[in-house]
Amino acid sequence: xxxxxxxxxxxxxxxxxxxxxxxxxxxxxxxxxxxxxxxxxxxxxxxxxxxxxxxxxxxxxxxxxxxxxxxxxxxxxxxxxxxxxxxxxxxxxxxxxxxxxxxxxxxxxxxxxxxxxxxxxxxxxxxxxxxxxxxxxxxxxxxxxx
Amino acid sequence: xxxxxxxxxxxxxxxxxxxxxxxxxxxxxxxxxxxxxxxxxxxxxxxxxxxxxxxxxxxxxxxxxxxxxxxxxxxxxxxxxxxxxxxxxxxxxxxxxxxxxxxxxxxxxxxxxxxxxxxxxxxxx
Numbered sequence: 001x002x003x004x005x006x007x008x009x010x011x012x013x014x015x016x017x018x019x020x021x022x023x024x025x026x027x028x029x030x031x032x033x034x035x036x037x038x039x040x041x042x043x044x045x046x047x048x049x050x051x052x053x054x055x056x057x058x059x060x061x062x063x064x065x066x067x068x069x070x071x072x073x074x075x076x077x078x079x080x081x082x083x084x085x086x087x088x089x090x091x092x093x094x095x096x097x098x099x100x101x102x103x104x105x106x107x108x109x110x111x112x113x114x115x116x117x118x119x120x121x122x123x124x125x126x127x128x129x130x131x132x133x134x135x136x137x138x139x140x141x142x143x144x145x146x
Numbered sequence: 147x148x149x150x151x152x153x154x155x156x157x158x159x160x161x162x163x164x165x166x167x168x169x170x171x172x173x174x175x176x177x178x179x180x181x182x183x184x185x186x187x188x189x190x191x192x193x194x195x196x197x198x199x200x201x202x203x204x205x206x207x208x209x210x211x212x213x214x215x216x217x218x219x220x221x222x223x224x225x226x227x228x229x230x231x232x233x234x235x236x237x238x239x240x241x242x243x244x245x246x247x248x249x250x251x252x253x254x255x256x257x258x259x260x261x262x263x264x265x266x267x268x269x270x271x
Contacts (some may be wrong), residue, residue, distance in 0.1 A: 020154065046186060046187070046270060047186075047187045047188075047189055047268065047269065047270050048186075048187070048188045048189065049188060049189040049190055049191070049268070050189060050267060050268050050269065051265065051266060051267045051268070052191035052265075052266045053263065053264065053265050053266070054191075054194040054263070054264040054266070055261065055262075055263040055264070056196065056261040056262050056263070056264075057261045058258075058259055058260045058261040059261075062261060063261070064195065064196045064198075065193065065194070065195035065196065065207075066193065066194060067192060067193035067195075067209060068190075068192040068193065070190065070192060070211070073188075081195070132190055133188075136190075136191065138194075
C-alpha cells in the first residue's frame with residue numbers, strides 16, 4: 001500500500017480493472033433477468049382461458065355438441081347433443097363432466113328416445129356451480145342403458 | 147483516480163438500479179392492468195360442435211365469449227385413434243357477445259373407434 005493512503009479507501013489498481021467489468025456484467029445480467037421475468041409474466045397474464053379441451057365419447061351413441069351454461073365466470077350446467085341410430089329406441093344416459101383443473105363436476109340425465117329420432121338434446125346441471133378457470137376441460141358421454 | 151473510479155461505480159449502480167426498477171414496474175403495471183396500452187382478455191370456450199359429412203369430421207364450430215374486443219386467432223386440433231387434424235380461424239370477436247365460428251380442419255378426420263377430442267387454443271393478436 002503506498003504511504004499516505006487511507007487504508008479503508010485504498011483499492012489496488014489491478015483489482016479495479018477486474019471489479020469494474022465484473023460488476024457491470026453482474027448488474028447487466030440481473031437487469032436482463034428482471035426484464036425477462038416481467039415479460040414472461042406479461043405473456044401469461046394477457047389472455048385468461050387461452051385453451052380448452054372438449055372430449056366426446058365413442059360407441060353407437062355419440063356426443064356431437066356440448067355447450068356450457070355460464071353465470072359470470074361460473075359454469076352452472078351444460079347442454080349436450082347426442083346422436084343415435086334412427087332405428088334404436090330406449091333409455092339413454094348422457095353425462096357431462098367439467099373440470100377446471102382443480103376440481104370437477106358431473107351432470108347426468110337419463111331420457112327415453114323413440115325410433116325415428118337421430119339426435120336429441122339434454123341439459124345437465126352442475127351443483128354447485130364451478131369456476132371456469134384456470135384450465136377448462138369438458139367430456140361428454142352418451143349411451144343406451146335400456 | 148479514486149474519485150473517477152468511485153464515480154464510475156456510482157454511475158453504473160444508479161443506471162442498473164434504474165433499469166431494474168423500470169422493468170419491474172413495467173411488468174407489475176402490465177399484470178395489474180395499470181398500463182393503458184396493454185390488453186387483457188378473459189376468454190371462455192363455451193361450446194364445441196362437430197359437423198360430420200358421413201364419417202368425416204371437417205368442420206368444428208366453436209362458440210366463444212370474450213371480454214375484450216379484438217382480433218383473435220382460434221386454433222382447433224381434433225384427434226382420435228386414427229389421427230389428428232388442425233384448423234385456424236382469425237377474426238374479430240366482440241366483447242360480451244357469444245359468437246360461433248366455423249373452423250375448417252386442414253384435412254378431414256375419419257371417425258374411428260374412439261370419440262373426438264378437441265383442443266381449442268385462443269390467442270389475442
